[in-house]
Amino acid sequence: MTSREFRPHRVAVLALDGLLPFELGIPHRIFGRPRDARGRHLYEVVTCSVRPPGPVETDADFTVHVTHGPEALATADTVIVPASHERGPVHDEGRLTDDLAAALARIRPGTRLASICTGVYVLAAAGYLDGRPVTTHWAHAEHLQRMFPRIRVDADVLFVDDGDVLTSAGVAAGIDLCLHMVRRDFGTAVANEVARSTVVPPHRDGGQAQYIHRPVPDPQLATTAAARAWALTRLHEPIQLRDMAGREAMSVRTFTRRFREEVGVSPGQWLTRQRVERARHLLESTGLSMDQVAREAGFGTAQSMRQHLLQTLGVTPTAYRRTFRAASGI
Template sequence: MCKNRAMPHAGFHGPFTRPGRHRVAVLVRHGLLPIEVGIAHRILGDARTEAGERLYEVVTCATEPGELRTTADFTVHVAHGPEALAAADTVIVPAAHERDETYLEGRLPPALAAALGRVGPGTRIASICTGAFVLAAAGLLDGRRATTHWASCDRFRALFPRVRLDADVLYTQDGRVLTSAGVAAGIDLCLHLVRTDFGAAVANGVARRTVVPPHRDGGQAQYVERPVPSPRAQSTGRARQWALERLKEPLALRDLAAVESMSVRTFTRRFREETGMSPQRWLILQRVERARQLLEESDLAVDRIAHEAGFGTAASLRRHLQVALGISPSAYRRTFRAGSATRAGHGGRRAAGAAVPAG
C-alpha cells in the first residue's frame, strides 16, 4: 500500500504526481481499519471522466512513514508522511482502534496535532466513523453539525459538548468539514464527495462498479440495536416504493400510511425507526434527487422539472435546492450537466460547497 514511486512531474513537488487532479490525503494511524482506508481509495480512486481519466489522486500518509499496525493480522507500509496533508485538496481521517490513543480522551497526541496543523485553511476535511474524535479534539467541529458511530455517541457528547452531534444520520457536511457514521457510512460520504465535486452521473458510475447503492435512504438509526420486533410488525418499504413512483403527484402523509394500512401515527413512528427521518423529510430528499437527475440529464425547463419532481413551482424547487445544496437550479445545471464532469476533472482545488443534509 502507498508505494507509489512514480517520478513527480516537473514543477510539482511532494507525494502527489498528477497535476490537475483533485488531491486527497488519507491520514492513518496505528490500529487502522483496513476496510476504512480501502473505502477512500476504492470510491474516490474509481471516479473517472467519460474518457476514463481518473478525477482524484489519493495517497495515504501518517505522522511518520513506515509500518503501521492494523486491526487485522497484517501491517501496512505507509510511504508518505504529513507533508501530503499540506498539498491536499481534501483530507480524510479514518478511525483507528488503539487503546493508548489519547485523542479518545479529548486531546491529540503531539505528533497528530502537528500533522493536522499542516492542513491548509481552505482544505476540505472529512472523517470516517470514530475519526470524528480526531477532528473534534483538533477543534475543527466546534459549533458544527457532526456525526460518528452510534455506539460512540454518548462518549463523544461528553467529551465534546460544543459539537452539534446528530446521532441518526449517515454523514454530515457543515461547510468544508464532513463526518460519517460507522465504517460503511464512509462509502456514503465518499460518494457524496464525488457527487459534490463532479455530479451525480460520475458518482452513480462509481456506485455501479462498486455494486453499492448510490444513495442510501435513512440514517444510522436503522442500524442501532433494538429489541426484536413483533412478528406482526410491518415495514414501510412498500409505501416508499409507491411514493417513488408518484413523486410528481401531491402525496399526503395519510396516503402513504394507507398504502401500509396503518394509522398516520403508527406509520410515522415505524417510518422513522426504519429510515432515521420523518416521512416528510424523506419525501423532500427524494424529490431533490429527482430534480438533480433531471437538471443533469434533460433539457426540461426549470418549471417543468419542478412539476416532475413534485415541487409544483419553480420557486419551491429553488427554495428546496438552495436549502439542500446551497445552489440554484440553473447554477447546478451549468456545473453538473452531462459532460461537465470531464471539464471539472482538470480544475484542481474546488470549493467544498454548502451544507448538505445527510441521508
C-alpha cells in the same frame, strides 16, 4: 479545461496506528473510480502516515505499509481521517499526540477535511470542529459530546456536510460520505456510476436510528417498503401521507411510527429528499426548464424547488445546473 490544465482532486488519507482496515479502504474504493469523458481519473488518492514511510499497526492481525509521510498532507485538496481503534492517537483529555499535531499543522488553509467514524476525535482535538455540527458512530456519540462540549453531535444521521468539514457515522457510513463528496464535486451521474460499480445504493434512506439495537420486531408485522417503492414511481404527483399508509393498510399514526423505525426519518422528510435527488438528476441530464423540472420532481413550482435545493444543497437550481451540466459536457 484543457489537458494541460487538468489536475485531479488530490485526496490524502491519514493512516493512524490502530486503524480499521475496512474504513481505510473506503476512500480508495470510492474516489479511485470516477473518470472524466476522456478516461482520466478525477481524483488522486494517496495514503500517508504521521511518520516517515513504513508500517502502520491495524486493529487486525496484520500491518499496512504506507509509502507517504506527513508531507503528503501539505499537497492535499481533501484530507480524510478514517477510524482507528477507540479514539486513536487522542489523549483522554482531548489532546493530540505530538506527532499527529505536527502532521496536521502541514494542512493548507482551505483544505477540505473529513472523518469516518471515530476519526472525528482527531478533527475535534485539533480544534477544527468547534461550533460545528458533526456525527460519529452512535455508540461513541455521547462520549464525543462530553469530551468536546463545543461541538454539536448529531447521532441520528449517516453523515454531516458542513461545507469544508464533513463527518460520517460508523463503518459503512463512510461509503455514504465519500459518495456524497463525489456527488458534490462532480454530480449525481458520476456518483451513481461509482455506486453501481461498488454494488451499493447511491443514497441510503434514513439515519443511524435504524441501526441502533432494539427488540426484534414481530416478523408478521407489515413494513413500509411497498409504500416507499410506490411513492418513488409517483414523485411527480401529489402524495399524501394517508395515501402511503393506505398502501400498507395501516392507520396514518401506525404507518408514521413504523416508517420512522425503519427509515430513521419522517415520511415527509423522506419524500422531500427523494424529490431533491430527482431534481438533481433532471438538472444534470436534461434541458428541461426550471418549471418542468419542478413539476417532474414533484415540487410543483420552480420557486418551491429553489427553496428546497437551497435548504438541502446550499445552491440554487440554476447554479447547480450550471456546474454539473458543464462538467458532464451536456
